[in-house]
Amino acid sequence: MSEMIMILNGPNLNLLGGRQPEVYGSDTLESIETACRTHGKALGLDVDFHQSNSEGRLVDLIQQARTSCAGLIINAGAYSHTSIAILDALLAVDVPVIEVHLSNIYQRDEFRHHSYISKAALGIICGLGAHGYELALDALARKLGTTKGST
């Protein structure tokens, strides 16, 4: 039986592919969603995929994940650096959380080097583009035991 994983995407990630491709790559959010669903299925994971520009909506979604999901992957975009509300929602969630960033935030503006989210995350994957989401699914699968260790 497969587990449900919520994948949350923050502000402006709906623009992926069109916006600053030299920073964020050429994948669209739709192609990332498709890749996640496919990869999740192979790992025994169902994917509940969302994007919102609203901090409050992201808090709402995280609260829903508390009861409906076995794991959570979040790329909170700009809210990573400013939102204690999202941090608090994640702290209230008992399932493992993986933080993902498409770009290497440590090679960008100083104010992007700090993420509140990291305080609530099991692990962080950043700079690996769309592939980072798949690796996060791998990490959750390993954690949740739907897959085995190294093969």
Next chain:
Amino acid sequence: MSEMIMILNGPNLNLLGGRQPEVYGSDTLESIETACRTHGKALGLDVDFHQSNSEGRLVDLIQQARTSCAGLIINAGAYSHTSIAILDALLAVDVPVIEVHLSNIYQRDEFRHHSYISKAALGIICGLGAHGYELALDALARKLGTTKGST
């Protein structure tokens, strides 16, 4: 034909398994090396695995990787936070670099939140324990094209 990947481990990582298992997990460095070799092979990657407590020795090894390897994975341990020399060595390397940390460094001492290494890394994976090394190999395999995209 497989590519060579150098995996570098910094100070005190030779103590893994015995040292503060609540922080670093119970895997030993030997078991990580074995997992990396096995996982690498599946990805078409050969693994050149090293550990040193010496900053200078790590710089030497990175310089060697310039000509001998197609990718580099580094868990520089404590030197992540203090060594500009290792950063400079990595900046002189043309192959993709993945930074790995076993623990989530953002949930530990303030002085562990900053890594000089990140300035030279393609991507960072942290908090996912020994599994992080395997994910780093996945990322390099995808980058180097020895494996395909999402399956």
Next chain:
Amino acid sequence: MSEMIMILNGPNLNLLGGRQPEVYGSDTLESIETACRTHGKALGLDVDFHQSNSEGRLVDLIQQARTSCAGLIINAGAYSHTSIAILDALLAVDVPVIEVHLSNIYQRDEFRHHSYISKAALGIICGLGAHGYELALDALARKLGTTKGST
């Protein structure tokens, strides 16, 4: 004739009781609302009770309080530490404002020690759990003259 008091609760306060009870206590937001209504009635105060995870919605509600309420009690949760928008809304309100926090924010993370809200508040009550709301109603009642001084 009784006065209307708006009581505003910020992000994640809808989780009270279930979320980190060692920090926030075991009262639910519903039980707090009930206690406030009961206590308010005894003080000659009607209570207009709200919770929202959205910063913008909280701004909207404060703006409504300008014309409909004689006093305002706000536990802005995480937004206390990050929202100048809520501060500005409160500065535009002429009625007395009491800031409430369930936990003692000065014994938690450094980034929770500063509250923008305090700049617009008549008074602050923190660390006294659900009882803090009732004390805030007492303070407003005294301020608005619906009750007398010490008995």
Next chain:
Amino acid sequence: MSEMIMILNGPNLNLLGGRQPEVYGSDTLESIETACRTHGKALGLDVDFHQSNSEGRLVDLIQQARTSCAGLIINAGAYSHTSIAILDALLAVDVPVIEVHLSNIYQRDEFRHHSYISKAALGIICGLGAHGYELALDALARKLGTTKGST
């Protein structure tokens, strides 16, 4: 043929005229909208005028401006100082952006001296009250070539 300009107003600007007139002046947002429409028409510019207290809604609107407008004027109010999400939305927009503030933010609280928005703006006009919007329209008209240089 006239160009479309989006004019965005952030939190609490709907209170203009009534709120702290010694800081923000006595113009209402409606009178500013009217003045902008009139002045825009004279410059060959159509005006799409919005206000929202919600950060996420402002991000949504900026994303719409990407395809519908030739220029953007934004007075993000309190979000100027706290919102990287709005900054990122603006960075994804190719049209010229003018940042406007009614008051001189450098004569107010220290935390109002820094604006994330400025990183994405062509120019900034502040302290000139409602007139600042008209000057911003002048600047866009000059930039877009709907008007000529100095007369």
Next chain:
Amino acid sequence: MSEMIMILNGPNLNLLGGRQPEVYGSDTLESIETACRTHGKALGLDVDFHQSNSEGRLVDLIQQARTSCAGLIINAGAYSHTSIAILDALLAVDVPVIEVHLSNIYQRDEFRHHSYISKAALGIICGLGAHGYELALDALARKLGTTKGST
């Protein structure tokens, strides 16, 4: 049977009523003491009321409270911002401590925004003038069980 509560007042609070009434209100310390005794009695609490300009004397008094009192209310005035000695004395006390400030210290000089005392306090009440002492007694009564919950 009633419980004993020590109420401690720090430097310059003996001047209340005469000194800067626009900041501290027009109540004298004597009227506050009277109000506390009256209010305490209604709550089943006896009040041991002190004022001193001496940091060392305040430390002495807190040490006495360790064995003689069931709760402690402290308005340490200026020492709130500078005295680690008083903090340490309070940390050595097992009874609940409520910190009170007459004025809203967050609307005054920057150096008044930080209180060492808060690290040892159960709760903080500030900005509510002399009424704050009565609310602190309410909080202790609720905590000590001499009164019931909301009525």
Next chain:
Amino acid sequence: MSEMIMILNGPNLNLLGGRQPEVYGSDTLESIETACRTHGKALGLDVDFHQSNSEGRLVDLIQQARTSCAGLIINAGAYSHTSIAILDALLAVDVPVIEVHLSNIYQRDEFRHHSYISKAALGIICGLGAHGYELALDALARKLGTTKGST
């Protein structure tokens, strides 16, 4: 009858056109002076235009403006960031002051983000190149009533 406006230009602005045109544009200071005179005339404003590389000379000129001018426009260049003497001279002037910067100083070196001048200015216009001077004249004309509101 027209009003006199002093326009002051600080160090290195005499090099405009030749110096770093990618930062400062291709207008020369002479062409800006001409545009200001023409635009001023249309607004009922006479223009007294100066440039100096000397901080003391700029202070002298501002002092002269106290009695001879109805308004002052200043682009203090590098002195914006370092000169309290110019700030003090402006504070001693009773006429409205508009601060102008050709480039968007918030997108340049960190040390260019702060301007002492802003503390004495009615308004600030920056990043709009030579056009910024004309907009400053518009603002003064509106302020001084030589022109009407929006047309």
Next chain:
Amino acid sequence: MSEMIMILNGPNLNLLGGRQPEVYGSDTLESIETACRTHGKALGLDVDFHQSNSEGRLVDLIQQARTSCAGLIINAGAYSHTSIAILDALLAVDVPVIEVHLSNIYQRDEFRHHSYISKAALGIICGLGAHGYELALDALARKLGTTKGST
């Protein structure tokens, strides 16, 4: 009729003459008191001279000065840099206060560069040794009108 001036000396000033004469000069506190009395008499001022090592005692003395003295001279020694309690006592005093330091505190340790006292002082005289007390008496005499202007 002569006015009463309180002269307050803080911790370790009783050691003057013997302690670090290269910093504080060779005058003893007794010789300073004598010089102040003689100089005060010539200016129509009586002198009430005190020294204490206790912060609380200094607060007590300043409170007494509120009703008994027409002016106050204070060399608070080390407490200048650490005591908000003394600052608050001085703020509650209506008579003019002159702050005196024997040594030039700006040429000593960094932590001696800041004095809380200065916020409550009319003027500050520092670095002029024992003579500074006499100059402070001159300043008070001029302020209180017991002497005339320049002769």
Next chain:
Amino acid sequence: MSEMIMILNGPNLNLLGGRQPEVYGSDTLESIETACRTHGKALGLDVDFHQSNSEGRLVDLIQQARTSCAGLIINAGAYSHTSIAILDALLAVDVPVIEVHLSNIYQRDEFRHHSYISKAALGIICGLGAHGYELALDALARKLGTTKGST
């Protein structure tokens, strides 16, 4: 035989009397010069009195004082806070230097709290208005021995 004292006044001090009298008092620089000459004569001191808005000119004058004067009084105005060049000139002068400020700079903007000049001064007198110059002459007279100690 009398000694020569140079008195230097920095930027904007020529405006004294007219400029912000609530900060700087109603004395003009001319009346201060007259008072200094009269008071100096009584102390056996000749006065060489200058004002300049130019930092470089002030450096020139200080260099002249090296050979022509027995003491130097400087109110460097705004340059106190920004000029290392004036500090260096003073450090090259062997005669005693007294720093004077009309206002209490510690009660004004944060950036006025630090003076480079103080590093080179024997003593500092601030907040005592025009009288401060006369007290500085007293201090130099005492130092140079043209007058005796306390009378």
Next chain:
Amino acid sequence: MSEMIMILNGPNLNLLGGRQPEVYGSDTLESIETACRTHGKALGLDVDFHQSNSEGRLVDLIQQARTSCAGLIINAGAYSHTSIAILDALLAVDVPVIEVHLSNIYQRDEFRHHSYISKAALGIICGLGAHGYELALDALARKLGTTKGST
């Protein structure tokens, strides 16, 4: 003939044994005094042992030590971190000073990491509990020559 050593203990050290034993150990101050007397005697040192909660009293005692003692051991407790007055008293003492802390202050709150006392101390011993006092006596004995070197 034996030398006299003053041992000074600051605020709250009279609570030792009862207060936070996990931080300060289970020794009482009395048992420390006894151990010091016994150990001192063996080293040819008489011990003058004091405790006070008052900063001023500690300054008084240090001043007495100037003439009566050959060495001074001080555990200033919380005043270590806040008292420049005690530092100044110690700087006025010519005898060797050893600073002692029971706990390792570098493993506690950030504000306990800095000690003003250290600037005046010959040596510092911290984290070694009550034994630290005896080691301090050893150090003074070696320094004063009442004992020989290593045995």
Next chain:
Amino acid sequence: MSEMIMILNGPNLNLLGGRQPEVYGSDTLESIETACRTHGKALGLDVDFHQSNSEGRLVDLIQQARTSCAGLIINAGAYSHTSIAILDALLAVDVPVIEVHLSNIYQRDEFRHHSYISKAALGIICGLGAHGYELALDALARKLGTTKGST
């Protein structure tokens, strides 16, 4: 039966005696080793004494001490202030660690005031020269029970 104690000396300590004797004293490292061996023997402790200029070598030695020694004394010299690698090695060691510094590091350069080592040390002894090593042995002997308490 005696216990083994490792004593580690960091960079440049091999120069002792010859290098800056006014800072480090005139003892050579050899004489310190001899004194430690003699003193250790009297305490029932064997001494394993090392010096290295290499951070990596010091990490190696600490790792060896994990299994071979009952206690560790470390004077890490300059690495105290810069080496997180040595801190991590010490954190992995279960035996008690005493940190020693020959000079009082709090009276030297600001960058010598902080030691990473202190986070892993039981206690710190500094400023007492070569004698500090012997006191550290005393502390370990007391801790390990090879000697009794105060005599």
Next chain:
Amino acid sequence: MSEMIMILNGPNLNLLGGRQPEVYGSDTLESIETACRTHGKALGLDVDFHQSNSEGRLVDLIQQARTSCAGLIINAGAYSHTSIAILDALLAVDVPVIEVHLSNIYQRDEFRHHSYISKAALGIICGLGAHGYELALDALARKLGTTKGST
């Protein structure tokens, strides 16, 4: 054919030889000029040598160098640390710039450690006294090709 090099000296360098020779050496500015002319001639370089105490004058001279000189050597003295105006003038110059300091500014006051000039300089030579000017000429000669490489 020889190239023209401008050598600029900032405030107080005209005092060289007489002023603080322990810091700046005993060479006079005249002897430096002579040495530069002689050394320049040997390198095929003509020298245009200036000194000014005025920041504005130095900006003027740098602007002249734009068209008249092939290289520029600048010892801006105190203005190195405070003048963005001089930095901007240098940034507008296309010829290579060498920054020279007589003393090692990194061993002096903290505020002398930072030089704005360095941002515009090809290279920096400091601490080598008057010889530094000659080395700067060597560097320019090598750069401009009037001399060959190593001999």
Next chain:
Amino acid sequence: MSEMIMILNGPNLNLLGGRQPEVYGSDTLESIETACRTHGKALGLDVDFHQSNSEGRLVDLIQQARTSCAGLIINAGAYSHTSIAILDALLAVDVPVIEVHLSNIYQRDEFRHHSYISKAALGIICGLGAHGYELALDALARKLGTTKGST
């Protein structure tokens, strides 16, 4: 008779020529060594040339230079910014030290702007590429008197 000069090169300088030539130039370390030997010979200086990636090895070499060399030139590379151990070794050396950097470190990352080495250096030469080593030899030759002054 010629003097011996040690020239030390820190981490990654062995990569010169191949690594980031746009930053470090195209000279190899071998060509720099050759140029130094040739240039040294002309100045009467023998050259002892080393490179190491190890901080400890560099400390060892500096310690050797104490007895074998008359001067020392060091380009410590990345260790300039992080190594107090190297600083301490240099402070223990009595011969003159010249610090060299190939690139202008003040135009690179913020963390490269500070060099610990500078505290121990006679002079610093930076930004002049390989030529900087030759200029450093010139400076030492002048200092040691193997060459005369300006020719």
